[in-house]
Amino acid sequence: MEHLDDTPLRKLIRERIAARGKIPFAEFMVACLYEPGLGYYTSPGRKVGAEGDFYTSINVHQAFGRVIAREICQMWETLGCPGSFEIVEAGAGHGQLAKDILDTIRAVNGELYAVLTCRLIETEPSLREVQRQLLAEHAGKLAWSSPDELAAGTLRFTGCLYSNELLDSFPTHLVEMTGAGLREVYVTVAGDDFAEELDHPSTPELAEYLARLGITLNEGQRAEINLNAVRWLAAVAGSLERGFVLTIDYGYLAPELYGPMRQNGTLLCYYRHTIEENPYLRVGQQDMTTHVDFSTLIEQGEAAGLKKIWYGEQYRFLVAAGIMEELMALEAVATREEERLKLRLTIKKLLLPEGGMGDTFKVLVQGKGVENPHLLCMRDWSRLF
Template identity: 50%
Template sequence: MPSQTNNKPELEEFLRHRIAARGAMPFVEFMEHCLYHPQWGYYVAPRQRIGKQGDFFTSSSVHFVFGRLLFRQLQQMAELLGGEDFTLVEQGAGEGHLALDILDAAAAEDSELYQRLHYVLSEVGADSRRRQEQLLERHLQAGRVRWAAFDEIDSLEGVFLSNELVDAFPVHLVEQTGEGLREIHVAWRDGSFHEELLPLSTPQIENYLTALGIRLPVGNRAEVNLAAVRWMEELAGKLRRGFVMTIDYGYPAAELYSPLRRNGTLMCYHRHQSSENPLENVGYQDITSHVDFTTLQRCGEPLGLLPLFFGPQYRFLMGLGFVEMLMELEARETDPNRARNLRLTLKNLIMPETGMGETFKALVQGKGVGAPELLCRRAISDIRLPMV
């Protein structure tokens, strides 16, 4: 899998020098520099990443309904936690669309909660923070928004929210060979980046798969997200009492590492075009892999993070009132064409095949909150459609 020449020149030169000085680097290090280099990384350098003019869509960029539904769950969590203040931390908030929709919903639907809400954004890129400040200006002026580095967050009582964050953590890329498990490294030769299969850079990779009871068939590739393990352990340490809500695309481990998934799940996105080659468009494309939700739960439980809900996004959103909200919005729309477009747009959030409804999952964990019956767990049979 050699690279193409459409790379960010400064980042390409940086990577070439690292490889020349130290030899081929593990893919996880290559991915980390491509996405998070402090000057030229994809998520750090100024760039339109989300929406029609960017490289991909997220659930929050599809429609404000996503944020309004999440607010319903957050309302219940705030009530369960009690206290004078309610702190909500969102890590990797992109341009701030989800934060805006949640804050708008709070201001419009629950002024009392809005006045005691502290929305904390944890962001790595100055460009993203600048866009967030512009988008959230009204709520910033109202004193409801602030920014904090992840390392600065500690002893949190509240909710930790992420939407499409874990999929962008750098991953180890491995392949099962006849001689055993090998790790993909990135080398430079003949004017481009190339793969090399070398011994594992850390025994933690094999330990991770062994703990899941996974042995890949010869020839199969897979991703191992050790960063997600560290992240979950750090979250558990930072959260004194409250909830962790993780929304992302992924699977339970048995499905993620299925023998049928021979090439793993690594994907790249550039101007709404997908590819499986992370060695091209270096610095200009997003690189992602599907999340192992089994490991997130297994890591959290011994540290006090108990799973309260896990399921596909369509089930999560329907429990929070997706169908009722769709019908209410349609009833307000007098133009039949606009009503139809609204329906088609919102279907992207729940459709299992062509939309985000099945591949995206929601995991809610709680610490020190018991086992509450969360709104998102509402049975479909309990949904009562509004009279319109």
């Protein structure tokens, strides 16, 4: 009888471990998510939405993209309306968010649309054609780059790089505090299954990461350390000549992320809209995520030349940037009360905590070469009504 998860990727990882010995969990996660042709994000198939494994704000309503578009228009004006402006979406998926943003900019700011280029960056190769078809009416505005090009620092642009639920999918190291000190989680093989083994950290960067934040884990406490997010942000800072970085994801500042209440860290898997805590099942077939350390993004961004402009909960960003105006505009063209009610309930999902996305998701806006920015999200939203 075949093993329940006897996939080609599972076999490949087992062979690597047999040949080289145990591997850091981060390397296991790289294979599960990004192994060419076999990983969760590098194999064909719908991952997001009703037919996939999870929802994002993009799937809730186009108003999410329309509000981001409003802020991008404000960013362009803040930079002095340059004659060339690039928006770069890292982790562009099927292209729906880019479509909502481009549709809105074309409708509300033709001057910006005329000088705009939209660059899409996505790991899964087959999605480029999907994006091309979805964005066909904006064909003259499109460009593509690979994640490797961004990581190598070969891109140069003025404008805004934005991402939505990208950094949470970056492979992370797992560590655990023991009586003998900090140890890293390694993946090995025991019979037909994967197993874990604690050993000395594979790099001194792990202990240095926690020390920089002033974090001391309790004995027995596990945590994730996302070195890839730090490297990614440095590459973004190097590519951005002048403009903004807009990051939307779920996570916390370090004191909360690494607090004693998170004894087991934040690593979770998603498969067909159900949560799975075991990362060693359905290898390559389930999403794996960890919460983002926004303290490190802010601090390391500053070191790389990205100044923090705004940080807060998604609902605060959306309200300040104009989602209520979007709601009123959409309600004005709705023909039935049932349609208006459905619209309100949908928007609430983006804003409300506890069951919605309002406070689970955070927004970080960083700038480079920007003096005294005046963005919509910086407005005192309590005074907007």
